[in-house]
Amino acid sequence: MNPESPTGVSRPLYRELHLREVLWWGTTWGQKPTQLIFGPECCDDLIFAMAGGTGALGKTFVERFAQEPDIKLVILSRGEQKASQGSIHHVKIDYDNVQSMTTELERYNVQTIISTIGLISEETSQSQLNLIEAAEHATTTKRFIPSEYSFIQTPDLLSIDPSIQYWLHAADRLKASSLQYTRVIPGFFMDYWGMPHARTHLQPFKFGIDIAGAKALIPGSGNDTICMTYTYDLAEYMIHLLKLEEWPEFSIFVGDETTYNEMLEIAKEVQMIKAGRTWLIAYDSIEMIDSGHVTVPDMPDSTMSQKELEEMTALVSRLTVNGVFDLPKENRMSDRFPQVRPMKVKEFLGQCWGPRSETKLL
Numbered sequence: 001m002n003p004e005s006p007t008g009v010s011r012p013l014y015r016e017l018h019l020r021e022v023l024w025w026g027t028t029w030g031q032k033p034t035q036l037i038f039g040p041e042c043c044d045d046l047i048f049a050m051a052g053g054t055g056a057l058g059k060t061f062v063e064r065f066a067q068e069p070d071i072k073l074v075i076l077s078r079g080e081q082k083a084s085q086g087s088i089h090h091v092k093i094d095y096d097n098v099q100s101m102t103t104e105l106e107r108y109n110v111q112t113i114i115s116t117i118g119l120i121s122e123e124t125s126q127s128q129l130n131l132i133e134a135a136e137h138a139t140t141t142k143r144f145i146p147s148e149y150s151f152i153q154t155p156d157l158l159s160i161d162p163s164i165q166y167w168l169h170a171a172d173r174l175k176a177s178s179l180q181y182t183r184v185i186p187g188f189f190m191d192y193w194g195m196p197h198a199r200t201h202l203q204p205f206k207f208g209i210d211i212a213g214a215k216a217l218i219p220g221s222g223n224d225t226i227c228m229t230y231t232y233d234l235a236e237y238m239i240h241l242l243k244l245e246e247w248p249e250f251s252i253f254v255g256d257e258t259t260y261n262e263m264l265e266i267a268k269e270v271q272m273i274k275a276g277r278t279w280l281i282a283y284d285s286i287e288m289i290d291s292g293h294v295t296v297p298d299m300p301d302s303t304m305s306q307k308e309l310e311e312m313t314a315l316v317s318r319l320t321v322n323g324v325f326d327l328p329k330e331n332r333m334s335d336r337f338p339q340v341r342p343m344k345v346k347e348f349l350g351q352c353w354g355p356r357s358e359t360k361l362l
């Protein structure tokens with residue numbers, strides 16, 4: 001038997017028949033067909049469910065996944081069910097009802113769940129824990145990627161950021177389950193320094209370097225390493241990650257590494273066109289950061305209160321000066337996919353803020 005194909009047919013023929021099956025399922029996809037060319041086992045690995053696929057990061061993943069002809073995506077959402085679009089199906093779920101979620105996962109033959117739930121509260125954390133439980137019960141579901149997409153969160157960091165408990169609870173729950181899982185770690189998202197020019201779904205926020213306002217309000221010495229990845233590059237990496245059979249506990253992706261001081265120099269350089277611009281540059285001391293009285297960049301359009309902006313700035317400054325964005329260099333998952341050429345900070349800032357930056361460039 002051909003090891004690549006459960007039926008023993010050659011790989012190209014298997015792929016062609018698989019695609020025929022996808023076409024044959026057509027608009028009734030998700031409702032159990034009366035007859036399958038192949039059993040469900042031959043396309044399991046191509047059916048993903050995305051919890052939170054309506055959110056900022058989720059939408060980015062959905063956009064990229066929709067370009068893959070051999071991926072079918074089920075978006076799990078609390079919102080009203082929408083009509084299917086091509087290979088993307090929307091399913092309304094109740095995160096409080098584990099049994100009903102299990103039923104939906106089995107009905108759609110979901111093998112892998114990618115969670116991009118915005119983990120900001122006990123409620124959102126519990127939703128993800130319930131989804132993990134549903135996945136464990138579902139006979140079709142074998143793999144789970146929890147919502148994380150940040151730095152490596154460990155218990156020793158709880159004193160800096162108590163909300164890390166939500167990520168740790170999910171990791172502990174997955175560890176105790178029979179599910180295969182990996183925690184995706186892309187560092188900081190590069191998108192923040194390209195707003196409003198960069199193509200992104202992330203909510204606007206200014207961290208450290210405010211290029212539009214020519215202000216650098218830098219935490220600490222400005223020499224802490226920050227590993228960062230553009231969200232669309234992470235989406236690209238996710239395609240490759242999802243097709244791997246084995247996953248490590250942490251899948252680290254790094255698009256580029258920089259520091260605030262380096263970024264400031266690049267920002268000044270790419271903005272040579274606006275020569276004569278005077279930058280305001282200030283460094284928040286460790287004492288200021290520890291006390292929470294940090295310098296907050298101007299964000300007049302933010303929906304957050306000034307207090308919330310200060311808390312968020314102080315939190316991210318504390319994390320930065322504690323080195324959490326300096327991700328391990330060994331065994332990075334991004335090194336396994338050299339065919340992906342991620343955006344570098346210089347290129348990104350050049351495209352967003354250079355001479356051609358009057359229009360949206362990315």
Ligand SMILES: NC(=O)c1ccc[n+]([C@@H]2O[C@H](COP(=O)([O-])OP(=O)(O)OC[C@H]3O[C@@H](n4cnc5c(N)ncnc54)[C@H](OP(=O)(O)O)[C@@H]3O)[C@@H](O)[C@H]2O)c1
Pocket residue numbers: 051052053054055056057058076077078079095116117118119123124127128147148149150151186187188189202
């Ligand atoms: N490293 C970085 O720089 C960085 C930056 C931003 C985000 N992130 C990470 O990326 C992940 C996704 O963040 P995001 O900003 O994309 O999230 P988001 O837009 O705030 O939320 C994503 C989705 O979560 C769902 N959701 C909200 N409350 C829920 C609840 N109680 N139960 C279940 N689902 C709920 C919503 O979907 P429905 O309403 O459709 O159910 C929402 O669209 C998070 O883990 C975040 O930490 C990392």
